[in-house]
Amino acid sequence: MIYSRIAGTGRYLPERVLTNADLEKMVDTSDEWIRTRTGVERRHIAADEQSTSDLCLEAARQAFDAAGVTKDDVDLIVVGTTTPDLLFPNIGTLIQEKLDIHGCPAFSVEAACTGFLYALSTADKFVRAGEAKCALVVGAEILSKIVDWKDRTTCVLFGDGAGAVILQPSEEQGIISTHLGADGQYKDLLYYPYGASKELHKTHLPDAKIMMKGNEVFKVAVKTLGGVAEEALRKNNIDKGALDWLVPHQANLRIIQATAKRLGLPMEKVILTVQDHGNTSAASVPLAFDVAVRDGRIQRGQLVLMEAFGGGFTWGSALLRY
Ligand code: UT7
Numbered sequence: 001m002i003y004s005r006i007a008g009t010g011r012y013l014p015e016r017v018l019t020n021a022d023l024e025k026m027v028d029t030s031d032e033w034i035r036t037r038t039g040v041e042r043r044h045i046a047a048d049e050q051s052t053s054d055l056c057l058e059a060a061r062q063a064f065d066a067a068g069v070t071k072d073d074v075d076l077i078v079v080g081t082t083t084p085d086l087l088f089p090n091i092g093t094l095i096q097e098k099l100d101i102h103g104c105p106a107f108s109v110e111a112a113c114t115g116f117l118y119a120l121s122t123a124d125k126f127v128r129a130g131e132a133k134c135a136l137v138v139g140a141e142i143l144s145k146i147v148d149w150k151d152r153t154t155c156v157l158f159g160d161g162a163g164a165v166i167l168q169p170s171e172e173q174g175i176i177s178t179h180l181g182a183d184g185q186y187k188d189l190l191y192y193p194y195g196a197s198k199e200l201h202k203t204h205l206p207d208a209k210i211m212m213k214g215n216e217v218f219k220v221a222v223k224t225l226g227g228v229a230e231e232a233l234r235k236n237n238i239d240k241g242a243l244d245w246l247v248p249h250q251a252n253l254r255i256i257q258a259t260a261k262r263l264g265l266p267m268e269k270v271i272l273t274v275q276d277h278g279n280t281s282a283a284s285v286p287l288a289f290d291v292a293v294r295d296g297r298i299q300r301g302q303l304v305l306m307e308a309f310g311g312g313f314t315w316g317s318a319l320l321r322y
Contacts, residue, residue, distance in 0.1 A: 004127035004135070004167040005174025006322060007069070010062025011290040012055050013044040013161045013277065020156070027152040034156045039253025043159030043278030046142045051085040053094040055162035056140045059286075060099065066293075067166035069134055071099045076132035077106035078123045080115025080139040080282040082311070083146060084108055087196050095138070112190070113249055113310025114180070115139055115282030116163070120306075120318055121178035127167050135167040139282040146192055148209030157251075158210070159278030163286025173321040179231050180316040186220060189213045190311040221255050221309045226262035229307050232319040233263075238303070240264050245298055249308035250274035250284040259307065271297070281310065298322055 019042045020031035034040055046055065056079060064070060077092040084091040092106030111118040116139025126132040140162035147155050167175075190212045225248070233240060240263050248256045250273050260270050271292040273284070280287060285306050292298040300322055307317040 003174040004124045005170035007166045007168040008063045008067025009290040010059045010164045012058035014046040016045045029152045039274045040278045041275045045144045046160040056138045059162040059164035063164040063166045073134040075104045076135040078119040079108040080119035083141045111314040113281045114308040114314040114316045117316035124175045138164040139286045141281040159280045161280045161283040175320045178318045182314045186313040222258045225259045228317045232317040244302035245304045246270045247306045251279045
């Protein structure tokens with residue numbers, strides 16, 4: 001049996017750091033409110049001239065080095081993002097051009113904060129089917145460019161960044177299974193109101209900002225994330241106690257704690273980056289994974305559960321042996 005295995009990881013965070021103290025000067029909020037309600041302490045913000053593909057580029061280069069591959073080995077590019085540079089060409093092809101890669105399939109997957117897990121699940125199937133031998137999978141966002149910096153209910157939450165992994169075929173266990181889901185009935189709880197075929201023609205965009213009913217999102221997120229995490233374990237007959245690490249979507253510390261509790265996992269086994277990165281949507285899981293691989297917590301052979309939840313709603317989990 002052929003598995004796809006994470007051969008290397010990388011990340012990029014923009015240089016500029018915006019702290020809660022900085023936000024106190026911008027909107028009616030406080031460091032105390034942000035910390036206690038979300039766990040966020042600081043977040044990285046992209047420079048005006050940076051686009052999402054620029055962030056992907058740096059993360060990809062790190063992942064190549066970590067995997068011991070070069071850009072010429074790459075035969076598939078899949079990117080999870082909600083903030084692509086352009087409506088088209090898709091961001092996968094923009095990364096391809098910047099990396100001087102030619103010919104391989106390159107595309108993006110739009111699933112909000114679950115984007116990376118949707119991308120990982122897709123690339124995993126290409127590798128296991130023998131259609132890719134070196135897949136670059138990226139989760140990246142520049143949410144700061146679609147956030148309303150006057151809206152305290154959203155602007156304190158989000159950040160920018162990119163995380164990447166290289167997937168290669170392996171006879172040893174790598175990605176064991178992925179579990180994706182969605183339910184469009186919740187589309188009005190978390191969305192961005194403009195796109196290509198609806199309202200984009202408007203020149204005046206007073207409501208062009210992330211719209212979120214945070215409280216309602218919170219409740220569904222807690223319930224759904226616990227469910228999709230347990231699904232991954234149940235389908236593989238793996239006991240909760242066997243997990244070495246949980247790498248959750250970094251939207252809110254309280255949501256993460258609730259999922260860990262449902263899995264019976266102590267917080268020492270949970271990778272937390274929400275305090276440093278904020279909610280980076282599709283980038284949050286690969287960023288957290290790379291942090292923990294590089295600081296030596298996640299070791300080869302260990303059992304890792306990733307999970308995410310986002311607008312749509314969409315959700316997903318991936319159980320893997322690193
Ligand atoms: O990543 C994709 C999925 N997204 C999520 O999972 C996000 C899920 N939701 C959440 O994380 C939380 O709902 C939030 C962090 C967004 C909000 O926390 P909350 O505990 O649900 O607060 P709330 O929305 O119920 O607001 C409580 C109070 C309100 O004031 P009143 O009505 O009680 O007087 C808000 O106006 O907090 C107020 N508030 C703020 N106060 C200071 C809202 N934002 C702020 C702020 N600073 N930044």
